[in-house]
Amino acid sequence: MNVPTNSLVRAKMPLEMLLRSFFIATISSKKFLLIPALKLLSFFSKPGRSYLFNVDRNPVLHGILKKTFYNQFCAGESKQETKACCKSLTDLGFKGIILTFAKEMVFDHRNKAPEAPAEQAAKAETAATHDPVVEEWRVGTLATVDMIEKGDILALKTTGGGPAVGEAFHRGELPPQQMMDALDEIATKCKERGIQIIVDAESQYFQKGIARTSLELMRKFNREPTVVIYNTYQAYLKNQPKYLQQHLAEAEKDGFTLGLKLVRGAYILSDDRALIHDTKEDTDAAYNGIVEGALHQKLWDFGVSRPFPATNLFLASHNKHSLITAQRLQAQRESDGLPTVPIAFAQLHGMSDEVGFSLLKEQCADGKAPDVFKCSTWGSMGDCVAYLLRRAVENRDAVLRTKDEFNALKKEVWKRLGFGRS
Ligand SMILES: Cc1cc2nc3c(=O)[nH]c(=O)nc-3n(C[C@H](O)[C@H](O)[C@H](O)COP(=O)(O)OP(=O)(O)OC[C@H]3O[C@@H](n4cnc5c(N)ncnc54)[C@H](O)[C@@H]3O)c2cc1C
Structure with a gap:
């Protein structure tokens, strides 16, 4: 496959997408713009807002958010919009799409209440056999x-099942x-259609x-082949090794393949901070340590004093x-004929295209590009707003990356306006 260079990808971006990305990168890279934007998104994400501040009911508010944050990070509010967006993402050269239905509940540790829409809570009262x-x-x-x-891959936010769940x-x-x-039913249908499923990690609650x-x-479903x-698995949690060891032990005992999706963790704003590593460096060390261990098939006593169970990373x-680092280690071990595990990668829609394209330029042991997916979410504005808030927080925290993104996009906008070098 021909992988375009990062600047060529930006050059191919439709003007609307380029301007929207530039607008978001401008906000994300300037503290004085980002802080009010975060406050506004946080305000809109609370359930039970009046008409004026309800992102689904107020058409002006809906229109502004849709043209900016929503279209940058989410796939669509309807099947038609979503399919068109998924196609535009795979056309950029990614292996496939990871798609999620946005409905979820976020538990805010400080408010001690799951943020489910009010009508959902009411429905749960009556949910007995049929919810x-x-x-x-x-x-x-x-x-x-x-x-x-x-x-492609389906990602599940299982708290979308509501309060009883x-x-x-x-x-x-x-x-x-x-x-x-x-x-x-969902897993059976996916298996028949050759679609994998990721169960997302959510609030610690x-x-x-x-x-x-x-x-x-x-x-039940991860039986060879x-x-x-x-x-x-969220690497930022201090207790994550305990859970991962338990799951590896279950996989070893029952002979199924462990599907190990590893993230750092997205709920730092709402979860109990004491559960999360004290520093970013500790989270990085935990993340990279699990990756390296899995790729060497040596994690804790697995692969040392007991077998390393089949695992897909x-x-x-x-x-x-x-x-x-992970991609190169895996390719090296495969070409040296050393034990390792299969690996795939994903980034979120609207974020870090640079990282995805850099990965696609790498080579696996068989000379092919690694499997890189783009992950997007679909659903109504109201269902997506908590997701949008988490993406804005991540952009705030990734200062260096957002600055690089901002500079690269600015260069492309300037070029199209006729001020830059081609
Ligand atoms: C495809 C995809 C799917 C995802 N699915 C999920 C999911 O199911 N559940 C979920 O929770 N998240 C999910 N995330 C988000 C993920 O957990 C991270 O929030 C996000 O990717 C940023 O981390 P990073 O590895 O990209 O990089 P980085 O920018 O290197 O790391 C940022 C992360 O480091 C951690 N961190 C930052 N500051 C500190 C600090 N002071 N102390 C300790 N740790 C700190 C936080 O986890 C923060 O998000 C997903 C991300 C992607 C790309």
Whole structure:
């Protein structure tokens, strides 16, 4: 495959996309613009806003957010919009799309309350055997499967199943049977269509039950030669090694393949800070340590005093250093005939195209480019606004990366205006 250089990709960007990316990069790279933007997004993300501040009901507010933040980071509000956006992303050279239905609940540690829309909470009161919120999530998720192709990936935000599901997750339990049936139906359909599934990691309040649920799905669906399910592990958590060791032990005992999607973690703003590593350096060391261990098939006592279970590694990150180092290590070990695990990569839509394209220029042991995916979210503005807030926070934290992105986009805008060198 011919991989365009990063500047060529920007040169091919439609004008609207270029200007929008430049607008977002301008806000993200200037503190005095980003702080009010974050405050506004945080305000809009709270449920139960009046008409004036309701992002779904107020058409002016909806239009402004749609043309800016939404279109930068999300795929669409309808099937048609979403499919068109997915195509435009794969046309850029990525292996495929990871698509999520945006419905979720975020637990704000400071407010001690899951931020589910008010009507959902009311519906949960009446949910006994048939929960309409689970049904809505099931239908939305199956619609998501219909928007993607063989080889693409479905990502699940399982708290989208609503308060009854969230409560079970918080207790560390599997969700109600209706949700388990929905997950089974979705996984079966995906397996038939050659689509893999990633279960996203969410707020710590829910995470115990989410991880338990995806473990059960891996146990059932990750039987050789297919890996259908990936669970997400958040390296920024101090206790993450404990969970990963438990899951490796389960995979070893029951003979299934562990789908190990590794992220640093996105809920630093809302989760209990004490659970998260004290410094960014500690999070980086945890992330890179797990990657290196998996690629050497030596993690804790796995691969040392006991077998290393079959594992597929999926690195979801914008950290170029972590990803390029991992890719080169994996390729080196494969060409040296040393034990290692399969690896794939993903970045979020609207972020770090530079990183994705740099990866695509790397070579695997067979001479091919690595598998790099672009991950996007679809859903109504109201459902996507918490997601948008997390992306804005990440841009705030990735100061160097957003500055580089801003400078590169500025150069391209200047060139098109006739001021720059071609
Ligand atoms: C395709 C994809 C899927 C994702 N899915 C999920 C998911 O399911 N669940 C989820 O939680 N996140 C998810 N994320 C987001 C991810 O967890 C990170 O928030 C985001 O990618 C930024 O981290 P990074 O590795 O890209 O790079 P970097 O910019 O190198 O790292 C930033 C991250 O470091 C950590 N960090 C920053 N400051 C500190 C500090 N002071 N102390 C300790 N740690 C710190 C935080 O995790 C922060 O997000 C996903 C990301 C991608 C690309």
